[in-house]
Amino acid sequence: MIHPSAIIEEGASIGEDVVVGPFSIIHGNVTLGDGSVVDSHCVLGHTEPGLAPAPLIVGPDARIRSHSLLYGGSEIGSGLQTGHRVTIREGSSIGESLRVGTLSDLQGSCSIGNYVRFHSNVHISQASTVGDYVWIFPYVVLTNDPHPPSDGFLTGVTVEEFAVIATMSIILPGLTVGRDSLVGAHSMVNRDVRPGAVVAGTPAKDRGDASAIELRDGSGPAYPWRRHFHRGYPDDVVAQWKAEFGS
Amino acid sequence: MIHPSAIIEEGASIGEDVVVGPFSIIHGNVTLGDGSVVDSHCVLGHTEPGLAPAPLIVGPDARIRSHSLLYGGSEIGSGLQTGHRVTIREGSSIGESLRVGTLSDLQGSCSIGNYVRFHSNVHISQASTVGDYVWIFPYVVLTNDPHPPSDGFLTGVTVEEFAVIATMSIILPGLTVGRDSLVGAHSMVNRDVRPGAVVAGTPAKDRGDASAIELRDGSGPAYPWRRHFHRGYPDDVVAQWKAEFGS
Amino acid sequence: MIHPSAIIEEGASIGEDVVVGPFSIIHGNVTLGDGSVVDSHCVLGHTEPGLAPAPLIVGPDARIRSHSLLYGGSEIGSGLQTGHRVTIREGSSIGESLRVGTLSDLQGSCSIGNYVRFHSNVHISQASTVGDYVWIFPYVVLTNDPHPPSDGFLTGVTVEEFAVIATMSIILPGLTVGRDSLVGAHSMVNRDVRPGAVVAGTPAKDRGDASAIELRDGSGPAYPWRRHFHRGYPDDVVAQWKAEFGS
Incomplete structure (x- = not known):
């Protein structure tokens, strides 16, 4: 299951039933969980020259697509799914079942x-905090530097549970995007987003409650999205969401 | 012409005079036309684990640059030219002479x-329809989900013939960008663009007819661009354009 | 220090103490300075089929990260540092100590x-001119075509010394971003930016002098940034900046 052209360094801990594609490299500081599949041209456990390798721990059932790169020094829960050409650098603490799209x-x-x-081509700056069940769409940037370039002033963005940030929006440093809120596409967010709000524009303005947005088929509110969107979540979580909204 | 480090799976149909660079992979479900050149570190015919491979048919004279990835399950006409690190996923129906830039x-x-x-770093969502002779510039996103995340509501964007979408603009789901129209740079388009219009802004507003924009040298209207821009198109097509505008 | 799977073409001039990672390719037209480190899956000296290879000269102490690609026909000073998946095409004249982030x-x-x-995912069009000590942040595009697509009208952007362009902004063709100026995040710049100004919005408006922006700790103006930000610059340059601002 390990392609003969792949390089598995001594010390790497590779689980059962793992697949590693051609021309991929698994460094010696990597622990890769059972049932994981790594495509071709990937690098797991990258360490900068001159630094001591730090462990990269990837939970079971990871699906890492081609040309992706994960640094040493991060811990990632089970069920990771990456697109192609994804970069995950050191010091990342990542929960279960992250999906992160191509080029992110x-x-x-x-x-x-x-x-x-995270959909494709998302940029998550250092010091960001992203809560459970968040959705971030293509070409969104979470920034962290209030006076670029500055030193010692980095303040990451916090995105709370169930929030959605639509395509090509940026969030300025240190802000909080509240629980269940929606940031409209192509917005520049320069103040906190209150829980449940929809904001949009450059700079983004509060446009009311996201729950006022109706699904196109007239079946009810589009937000919070967990009212109607359940694909890819565990049964017990979905049952809880259904109970919450009486559906 | 096939580098010894390249992997050509059994079943692949490779035309005459094809070049495949180092560390590239051509899977067994690929038909690659005569005269094609594939750089290093590419993957053609990618199939997700557990799925049956679907054919990838790439017409003759393709030029596929390094680190690019084409899934199985698409059909692509002759004369494809990709930049580097391009991704083309399954179910794509692509005509002749597509040019698609780096990172798209x-x-x-x-x-x-x-x-x-398509210039560099363009994102074409599923369910998009792009007509002949369209130009899309860097960091443009065609979206498809009116209530992200939603299920069963995907509605792609339609871009009609000769339309131009300038850098870092997005088109909201289900909209039509009309024939011969121009979307200005850094715009957020939230309604249909009428044929021949120029629109710009966030949200984009109708600014009149694109044909009113003059070339800088005073030689005439800049749009429709086929009045003056002919590089890379077949002689018979250019002759038709010249006749259309009496030049 | 050269991995056995790397391909070093005959004619390449590789300095002392150079490291080249697995599955990388150094073409015969490359001169790579002493002490340089090239990661895996890179290509140095790429030449399009049918063209004569032009020299790629990379100064000493380069740090080129994985999956990056440098064309032949450029000259790059000492101390280059790239992120991952960086592309540098032909005809680039690059000074000392460029840092260019992942995907740029x-x-x-x-x-x-x-x-x-240049931070991550920056797009620098042909005909751009970027002065010393400039900062450009993620998802910024310098454009060059006033009437896309056009032919013979390309006019690049000029970014003067010490200027800063923040995340997800674009600069329209032919404009000058003045010395010591600041372009705010998510802006669309459609006129010249005067030296020392801060501009922001779509289109960007002049918001006064960048020097009026205070650092968050009350220690003084945030701009020009060389008043307070010195990390990564040579001692003699920093001494000069300190003298300039009497600090």
Whole structure:
């Protein structure tokens, strides 16, 4: 299951039933859980020259697609799924079942909850905190430097549970995007987003409650999305959501 | 012409005079036309684990640059040219002479016409329809989900013939960008763009007719661009354009 | 120090104490300075089929991270540092100590000064001119075509010394971003930015002098940033900056 052209360094701990594709490299500081599948041209456990390798722990059933790169020094829960050309740097603390799309770049030193969904080409700066069940769509950037370039002033963004940030929006440093809120596409957010709000524009303005947005088929509110969107979540979690909304 | 480090799986159909660079992989479900050149570190015919491989058909004279990835399950006309690190996913129906720049990501299940030009870092969502001779510039996203995340509501964008979408603009789901229109840079388009219009802003507003924009040298209207821009198109097509505008 | 799977073409000039990682390719037209470290899956000296290879000269102490690609036909000063998946095309004239982040794409035929900092996912079009000590943040695009697509009208952007362009902004073709100025995040710049100004919005408006922005700890102005930010610059340069501001 390990392609003969792949390089598995001595010391790497590879679980049962793991697949590693051609031209991939698993460094000696990596622990890769059972049932994981790593495509071709990947690097797991990258360490900068001159630094001591730090452990990279990837839970079971990971699916790491081609040309992706994970640094040493992070711990990632079970069920990771990456797209292609994904970068996850050191110091990332990542919960279960993260899905992170093609070209996305997690700059490290961040905290990511469970069942988080990053679509393609998302940029998560250092010092970001992302809660459980958050959705972030393509070309979104979470920033961290209030006076770029500055030193010692980095303040990451906090995105709370169930929040959604739509395509090509940025969140300025140190802000909080509240629980169940929605940031509209192509927005520049320069103040905190209150829980349950929808904001949009440059700069983004409060447009009311996200729960006022109706699904196109007239079946009810589009937000909080867990009212109607259940694909990919565990049965017990979905049961809880259904109970919450009486559906 | 096939580098010894490249992996050509049994079953792959490789045309005459094909070049495949080092560390590239051509899976067994691939048909690659005569005269094609594939750089290093590419993957053609990717299939997700557990799925049956679907054919990837790439027409003759393809030029696929390094680190690019094409899934199985698409059909691509002759003369494809990709930049580096391009992704083309399954279910893509692509006409002749597509040029798609570095880092661009076609998410699959889309229909792309002939002589389409995607510049670098363009994101084409599933269910998009792009007509012949369209130009899309860097960091443009065609979206598809009116209430992200939603299920069963995906509605792709339609971009009609000769339309131009400038840098870092997004088009909201289900909209049509009309024939010969121009979307200005850094715009958020939230309604249909009428044929021949120029729109710009967040949200984008109708600013009149694109044909009112003059070339800087005073030689005439800049749009429709086929009045003056002919590089890379077939002679008979250019002759038709010249006749159309009496030049 | 050269991994056995790496391909070093005949004619390549590799300095002392150079490291080249697995599955990387150094073409015969490359001169790579002493003490350089090239990660895995890189390509140095790429030449398009049918063209004569032009020299790629990379100064000493380069640090080129994985999956990066440098074309032949450029000259790059000492101390280059790239992130992962960086592209630098032909005709680039690059000074000393460029740092360019993951996924950034320099399209070539550009002039880049000394000690320039491009963060991740920056797009530098052909014909751009970037002065010494400039900072450009993620998802910024310098454009070059006033009437896309056009031919013979390309006019690049000029970014003067010490200027800062924040995340997800674009600069329209032919404009100058003045010395010591600041372009706010998510802006669309459609006129020249005067030296020392801060501009922001879509389109960007002049918001006064950047020097009026205070650091959050009350220690003084945030701009020009060289008043307080010195990390990574040579001692003699920093001494000069300190003298300039009497600190």
